Amino acid sequence: MKRAGWFGVAVQLFLLVESSVKTPVRRFPGSIDSPDPILSPPVHLRILDQHVIMDNGLVNVTLSTPQGMVTGIQYNGIDNLLQLNRETNRGYWDVVWGSLDPPGNLGGKYDLLEGTSFSVVLEDENQIELSFTRTWNSSQNGTGIPLNIDKRFIMLRGCPGFYSYGIFEHEEGGPDINIYQGRIVFKLEETLFQYMAVSDERQRIMPTAGDRQNGLVLDYPEAVLLTNPSNPELRGEVDDKYQYSCDDNNNRVHGWICSNPPVGFWMITPSDEFRTGGPVKQDLTSHVGPTTLSMFFSTHYAGESLAIELRDGEPWKKVFGPVLIYLNTNSPDEDALPLWEDAKEQMLIETQSWPYDFPLSEDFPRTDQRGIVTGRLLVRDRYINKELLTANFAFVGLAAPGDVGSWQRENKGYQFWTQADNEGYFLIKGVRNGNYSLYAWVAGIIGDYKYDAYVNITPGSRIRLGVLVYEPPREGPTLWEIGSPDRSAAEFYVPDPNPTLLNQLYVNLPDKFRQYGLWDRYADVYPDEDLTYTVGISNYQTDWFFAHVNRNLGNKTYEPTTWRIIFVLDNLIDTGTYTFQLAIASAHEAELEVRINEADEMPPHFTTGFIGKDNAIARHGIHGLYWWFKVEISASQLVTGSNTIYLTQSRGSSPFKGIMYDYIRLEGPPETD
Structure with a gap:
């Protein structure tokens, strides 16, 4: 993320719009050395x-x-x-x-x-x-x-x-x-x-x-x-x-x-x-x-x-x-x-060349029957920087009106997406007539953005939204974090596959998460006890398993697993509320329970309830639908010195029931100006 600069906003938007109406020359080679x-x-x-x-x-x-x-x-x-x-x-x-x-x-x-x-x-x-x-x-x-x-x-x-x-x-x-x-x-x-x-x-x-x-x-x-x-x-x-x-x-x-x-x-x-x-x-x-x-x-x-x-x-x-x-x-x-x-x-x-000009159905509108939307997206997070940040390369899109993040479950209408440039400028062209909400999400920033007004597209319309500001979920300063908020678990530790179950294509490629059977490798990596991550010592790229899966006990029997995050608080603010930000990249028939310093606390401090049916673990997906939860933790539940957060995926009957984390962050109580 970069600090936002204001020079050239109008020029950039003008160039974006003008370039969008140019029609490229169509080419049909038929062979690499084809005639005209x-x-x-x-x-x-x-x-x-x-x-x-x-x-x-x-x-x-x-x-x-x-x-x-x-x-x-x-x-x-x-x-x-x-x-x-x-x-x-x-x-x-x-x-x-x-x-x-x-x-x-x-x-x-x-x-x-x-x-x-x-x-x-x-x-x-x-x-x-x-x-x-x-x-x-x-x-x-x-x-x-x-x-x-x-x-x-x-x-x-x-x-x-x-x-x-x-x-x-x-x-x-x-x-x-x-x-x-x-x-x-x-x-x-x-x-x-x-x-x-x-x-x-x-x-x-x-x-x-x-x-x-x-x-x-x-x-x-x-x-x-x-x-x-x-x-x-x-x-x-x-x-x-x-x-x-x-x-x-x-x-x-x-x-x-x-x-x-x-x-x-x-x-x-x-x-x-x-x-x-x-x-x-x-x-x-x-x-x-x-x-x-x-x-x-x-x-x-x-x-x-x-x-x-x-x-x-x-x-x-x-x-x-x-x-x-x-x-x-x-x-x-x-x-x-x-x-x-x-x-x-x-x-x-x-x-x-999209939208094409040759389909003859009246249900397929051509370019002059569609609209264009432009704007610029910035990010305001005072705990990262006092000044506005550019939402560089953010995904920005129009989809049916709905709640924040509803676009990922929308399926009846049309969606129109683009990626902003490195200054946060975006152009969405070829938009069909209709009433839309504008949504966005930014790699490196937690959560989803939604523009607070509807965007109404009519034939030939050019809508300039100007500068939009996303204020992501944030309650206080970051005390520690695990992962990167990119809606994927790809940055975490992906084990080598069982050598008898290889697809040779992925042996030397970075996306080795596409190998078969990685869910059963958890018990090989952690044969005696479940994953423990110590903040300040562990490295999420090597010490955080890419999927919170169940343990294979053999004979097609699986049991739930509990992961521990150990961290030290040197200066506990005993009158404040801490916030545990939890972004999940995938969930399949799962339930994540969160406990604070008590491994057997019943009921747990927080539970997601039953979530997800995306089956991304079995299908080598590294992500499915995105989930975000905010968990408040009273200072009375924490201590000065060493603390432990227990994460239990409690649905344990199958190798494919589990979650993939996107990003975890513990925030301190809000700072007063």
Whole structure:
């Protein structure tokens, strides 16, 4: 954090706004050395009895009619990049949902969202847009999710790929439902695609689906030990699709590479506006199948609080996408790995081109129908600095009106997020019409910010909020702290995995928290007694286990653990109140009890109660939903000299019940001026 400077505020805001309205030049390479896309052949549509084919001379896409399943993708001389299994399991949209009729029937129902009607929205030499729809009525009750569905597919001239977006609508008076997950999925031909790339560091040769089927299932079905893989170099490794999850703000491009011939298949998601839960919501990317997908919403790393609940006939409508399925190639005598670099370049072009100007649904507003919000965020914390601090690189966003921090559980509307610059200036562009609250959080500062007025966006509006000041939770001076307030447990001690349960990809990467089975390593690190942290002596990077988990006693038996924080008070202010600030990065079916200097105090001094269903411990997430608690401690409970805070995670029946701490701070009584 830096002290705030005031020079150049107006200039910076002006430049931010002016730069936001410039439209980048679109580029569709199709290969690393491609011709000018203007010279590409026109797009062409063929309508057959049960299929429709879009073709632009670079890629040929076949869809079933009226279902709207992608059954074939022809590219670079390959007849079909997709698995030759049943047509409904190649390229498709789907949802997982539940109903309240009969009561208690909210479990997972699966719907492939097959269309019942097909239409051509546009066909000319430059663009094709197709629509596959299904309209729900009460006579269909129980046969599919009670939503109106419109799946759109777009092919542009010169684009080596195609776009897809969907419009979901729950009509007024519709039945009560929960929707847990929505996505678009592609299953690729595994004899072609064996190399997966999720980021610059996270890419590798992958096992096959058959390797998983022949492996040993571990603590849950997604995690499999490869016992006899077709590639001997993978023998003894663990494969788990959750090891390849990603925060949404970083989840822009991922996919697969075929080496012979060199072909890349990429999922590009250019915006988070239609995703739920904010920029650090985690979700799946590509994984064994070979599978690549774009997750629009899910309960992963959050639990049922991110299920879309539609009650009492509530009307709801939302557009998901468009996303780009992007293909690229290289000359046969060249290395295939540069295809990843090309895909990243195309991803940047797509994100800079958002919102797109070519989708034809009236439910997708273009740039001139959207608004812009600018401002500057500063921080006032007199115990850090008497002067205002810049909220450098803060996450700032617009989401549905709600309480402080409610954005991370919001799931029905649209969210628009950005990161401030190093002076705290922010610009949020491309905002749909509507009434929003403005939220923010700052790495290095505890808690959440919410602007005290609504932000109303109308077409073409440019709203300058000026200078905003966040006053984070604070009662008194810091006596000591553990960790860094960044909504993650990544800075704490992450042990090496069991050597028999490795994923070699993460052996030399900093995010080794993605290794399988780390929850059981706690008992190896602390075999005789639970963690004890001594303020002023211990180092949280080496002495604070990344997750407060239960102890493995063997035979699938687990017991709760109690951690101790020992600290010395040299000058106890015996008439004051001390404050224990507790920020939690993840919780799964947990209850944290806090006791002060009495290990067996009943009831405990403080309890969070039952919190969390994010399952981030099992899914290698390092964070889930964020929780913050303020615990007041009377001076009468403390002593001059050595004190101990006992932290007990009391729900002990499972290896996955536990919490991850973000940051802990003990504050002294408020200082008087």
